[in-house]
Amino acid sequence: MAGIEILVLGGTAEGRRLASELSAVQGLSVTTSLAGRVEDPAQLPGQVRVGGFGGVNGLLAHLIANRVRAVVDATHPFAAEMTHHAAKACEAAKIPLVRVDRPAWTPWRGDVWHEVDTVAAAASLADSLGRRLLVTVGRQEASAFADVAAWCLIRCVEEPEGPLPVRCQVLLDRGPFMLPDEQRLLAEHRIDVLVTKNSGGGSTIAKLWAAREAGIPVVMVTRPRLPPGLHCVPDVEAAIEWLGSVLRGLVGGTADPR
Ligand code: NAP
Numbered sequence: 392m393a394g395i396e397i398l399v400l401g402g403t404a405e406g407r408r409l410a411s412e413l414s415a416v417q418g419l420s421v422t423t424s425l426a427g428r429v430e431d432p433a434q435l436p437g438q439v440r441v442g443g444f445g446g447v448n449g450l451l452a453h454l455i456a457n458r459v460r461a462v463v464d465a466t467h468p469f470a471a472e473m474t475h476h477a478a479k480a481c482e483a484a485k486i487p488l489v490r491v492d493r494p495a496w497t498p499w500r501g502d503v504w505h506e507v508d509t510v511a512a513a514a515s516l517a518d519s520l521g522r523r524l525l526v527t528v529g530r531q532e533a534s535a536f537a538d539v540a541a542w543c544l545i546r547c548v549e550e551p552e553g554p555l556p557v558r559c560q561v562l563l564d565r566g567p568f569m570l571p572d573e574q575r576l577l578a579e580h581r582i583d584v585l586v587t588k589n590s591g592g593g594s595t596i597a598k599l600w601a602a603r604e605a606g607i608p609v610v611m612v613t614r615p616r617l618p619p620g621l622h623c624v625p626d627v628e629a630a631i632e633w634l635g636s637v638l639r640g641l642v643g644g645t646a647d648p649r
Pocket of ligand 1: 400401402403424425426428441442443444445446447449450465466467469470471472473474476528529588
C-alpha cells in the first residue's frame, strides 16, 4: 500500500535531514522537491523531484495530483518566493503546512552590523565602508557587486552567476566553516568588510565571530518577510513533532514519525 504522501520543499541541510528521518518512518512516502540550482545535489533518501512547479497553480496541481497530505517548507530563509507560493497553494488545497525557519543571527557585544534589506543595498553600502570585501551572499546574487570599486573575495558553493566586479577572486567552498579558517581567510586577503545574508544556523556563523574578533564591520542583509499567519518552527525536531500531530489527526495514531 502506498504511504501517506509528504512533500518536503528542500535545498537546505534541514531538508536533507527531514528526507532522511521521515523516509525511515513506515507508512510515509516522502518526496523532496529541489529547485535544481545545484548541478550535483547530495543523494537523498525517499523520492526526489527537481525543478519549479510553475507558480502557485502549478504547485496546487502537484499537491492534488500526488495526494499530498502535509507539506514541510524547509527552503532557505531567503527563498521567499517558494515560501509564499507554498503558503498560497496549501491554503487553497487545505493541506497542513509548516515552515522550518531557522533562527536568524543576532549581533553580540563587539559586533558592528549594518543591516540592509537587499543585496543591492549591501553592495553599495559595503563599497562605501571598505576596500576589500568578503562577499558571501550566494552565487545567484553575487552579480549585485558587479559595479563596486572595492576588491571582492566572492565565496560561494558553485560558480557565481552573471557579471562580477573587475577586481575580484572567486572562492568555491562549502560550509561548515571553522573559526581558525575564517580568521586566516580574513587576514590573508586583508578583508575590511564582510557582507552576508542573515541565513542563521551554525555551519556558516564562524565568519561573524572572525569579523568581531578582527573588528571588521558586517553588512547584513535582513530576511524577507514571511507570509502572514504561516506556522513556523525553528528546527527539524519541531517539524517532525508537528507532523506527528497532523498525522495523528489524519490516521488516528499510525505513521507517527517521532
Ligand atoms: P525562490 O526565489 O524562493 O524561488 C524561485 C522559484 O524557484 C520558485 O518560485 C520555484 O519555482 C522554484 N523553487 C524554489 N525552491 C524550490 C524547491 N525547493 N522545489 C521546487 N521549486 C523551487 O528560491 P531561491 O532563492 O531561488 O532558492 C532555490 C533553492 O535554493 C531553494 O530550494 C532554497 O532552499 C535553496 N537555497 C537558496 C538560498 C538563497 O540564498 N536564496 C541559499 C541556499 C539554498 P516555481 O514558481 O516554478 O514553482
